[in-house]
Structures are given as structure tokens and as C-alpha cells.
Amino acid sequence: MITQQGQILESLLSGNFICRVNQEESFRYLKEPNNASKVEAQLNLLNRTLSTAAEGEVFFASYLTLGENERKVLEKQFKETTTNLIPLVEWLVLVQESTGSDSPLVQGSPIRLNELQSTIEDVPALSEQLAKISTYALFNSTSKTTDGQLKQVFKRLTELGYLVKPNPEKLIYIATGKVDYLYEVIRFIDDTEALSLTEQAESAMQQGSLL
Secondary structure (H helix, E strand, O other), rough: OOOHHHHHHHHOOOOOEOOOOOHHHHHHHHHOHHHHHHHHHHHOOOOOOOOOEEOOEEEEEEEEOOOOHHHHHHHHHHHHHHHHHHHHHHHHHHHHHOOOOEEEEEOOOOOHHHHHHHHHOOHHHOOOHHHHHHOOOOOOEEEEEEHHHHHHHHHHHHHOOOEOOOOOOOEEEEEEHHHHHHHHHHHHHHHHHOOOHHHHHHHHOOOOOOO
16 A cells, blocks of 8 residues: 555656645645655655745655756746646636636635636626637637536646645635646746746756746
């Protein structure tokens, strides 16, 4: 039977982000310095290190050192991240506008899909925004209805780790720490926009900002 530490290592090496929302027990385990040191030692054997984001509220694995193969993987991952930024940011803006919140979505924020759908259906401009967002390759929705578009978008965001759905019977989603990590990536890209893609990727790795 795999140990808790083994489960955490497996999750980190699979590219998952661990926070108190999506993996509470693992998160609490990593918040203990001794436990984090044990995980770090195991990751180091595989050229990985335990990194954090959002002031220690999110854990993930990043490369320890960069060789040629790691550079190629990192550049590919960074390119995918930047490609997905536009649909993700537009979705975040849509949610904020639809909920009438003064603050952006953050880890732990609940989203009630039925309420969101009702608001979007009542406002043509929001319906148009959703229709546009849902057709991005990241979400790849072919639905012509608000219901179908929203369900596909939220399904993909759950698969990607930005949301969790605690109760399968209820249409309530919770934002994970990966949303907070996304904000840090956006700030990082904004700060380094003059650099080439490769330089951005390497700089991000050095700062522990990317896998």
C-alpha cells in the first residue's frame, strides 16, 4: 500500500498542484517542515524540488537544475501556459463580472453554476463573452446554449485543476490554489515581457515559478 508521502510524490511528479482545497491532508503534511524536507529529498533524486506559490499556500514540483532535455520540456510547458492565458483570463473576468464581485476569484472561492448561468443568460454581453470563451481550443465547446457552454468550460477547468467539485450532486465549484498560481504566472510574464520565450522559461524555473 502506498504511503502518504508516496501519494504526494506521485501527485507532484504528475504535475499536480497541492493546496488546502484540492488535497487538504497532503497540504497539511507538506506544511510541516520535517515532512517537506523528506519530500524534497525524494524529489531531488529525480532532479525536482518542492516549490511554493501564493505565499506558501500552493505546493508543486519544479526542476532542480536545467539540462538540454529539461530546457526543451520547460519551454514546451511555458508555451502551453502562455497559449492558455487568454482563455483563462477571460474566464476569470467573466466570473467576476457575472458575480458582481469587487475581488478576483481566489483559492477557496465558491462558484454556484446555476446562479452564474442565470446571470449570464440575462445579460447579452455576458452571453457573448461566454460563447467566445467556450470556443477556445482549451475548452473546445461546440454547444450553442449557455448551459452546454458553461458545463464544458467548467468540466475542462476541473480537469486542469483550477476547480474542484466537492459534492457530485451539487453544481457548486471551488477555486483551487492553481488559480492563485496563475496570477503569479501572469505577473511574471508581465515583468519579463521583453525576454524571449526561452529566457522567460529559464527565468521562471530559476524562480520556482513553473514545473
